[in-house]
Amino acid sequence: DVKVTQSSRYLVKRTGEKVFLECVQDMDHENMFWYRQDPGLGLRLIYFSYDVKMKEKGDIPEGYSVSREKKERFSLILESASTNQTSMYLCASSPKQGDEQYFGPGTRLTVT
Amino acid sequence: QQQVKQSPQSLIVQKGGISIINCAYENTAFDYFPWYQQFPGKGPALLIAIRPDVSEKKEGRFTISFNKSAKQFSLHIMDSQPGDSATYFCAARSGGGADGLTFGKGTHLIIQP
Numbered sequence: 001d002v003k004v005t006q007s008s009r010y011l012v013k014r015t016g017e018k019v020f021l022e023c024v025q026d027m028d029h030e031n032m033f034w035y036r037q038d039p040g041l042g043l044r045l046i047y048f049s050y051d052v053k054m055k056e057k058g059d060i061p062e063g064y065s066v067s068r069e070k071k072e073r074f075s076l077i078l079e080s081a082s083t084n085q086t087s088m089y090l091c092a093s094s095p096k097q098g099d100e101q102y103f104g105p106g107t108r109l110t111v112t
Numbered sequence: 113q114q115q116v117k118q119s120p121q122s123l124i125v126q127k128g129g130i131s132i133i134n135c136a137y138e139n140t141a142f143d144y145f146p147w148y149q150q151f152p153g154k155g156p157a158l159l160i161a162i163r164p165d166v167s168e169k170k171e172g173r174f175t176i177s178f179n180k181s182a183k184q185f186s187l188h189i190m191d192s193q194p195g196d197s198a199t200y201f202c203a204a205r206s207g208g209g210a211d212g213l214t215f216g217k218g219t220h221l222i223i224q225p
């Protein structure tokens with residue numbers, strides 16, 4: 001069964017902290033994605049990766065970075081968390097030639 | 113610039129009725145149009161998808177209608193059931209599977225028993 005797991009369901013951090021959100025998929029997928037979901041705004045693409053050590057900016061990359069050292073793991077990094085980064089963060093993966101993206105359950109991050 | 117516009121924001125339908133959600137896009141390079149369904153506390157899951165070479169795709173009670181000239185596509189849920197109550201997102205993508213999706217803002221659908 002397809003599975004994408006995210007390290008935390010809920011996270012509370014202080015302004016200025018460095019925050020790591022971890023995502024692991026067990027489907028040997030080449031493509032991985034990070035989105036943020038906000039009420040009334042839908043899902044917006046932050047970064048994506050099509051291979052180990054490869055990364056591409058999405059629509060809203062400002063304030064974020066990513067790391068992909070292993071095929072199964074894709075990390076989202078908030079270098080200095082700010083209150084406007086309070087959001088639900090969703091990780092997804094897809095196979096190299098496939099269309100369907102498989103989403104994890106999300107991490108709800110609150111920055112105070 | 114919002115590239116995929118979705119309406120309505122919320123929708124209430126009686127059990128057994130037809131639920132219709134509409135999306136419009138601007139980027140003519142889009143060539144893949146999926147619909148995702150999301151239940152509270154869960155990540156979105158693919159419901160049904162279409163490519164612009166066909167005008168309609170049906171899977172069970174769910175149908176996508178696609179109008180390439182108008183740059184619009186819609187989701188129809190026939191015989192709507194309370195279990196269909198969820199948030200629905202349309203999306204679009206150009207290029208291959210390695211590229212991310214551009215989502216609409218979502219529709220909160222409630223099916224009243």
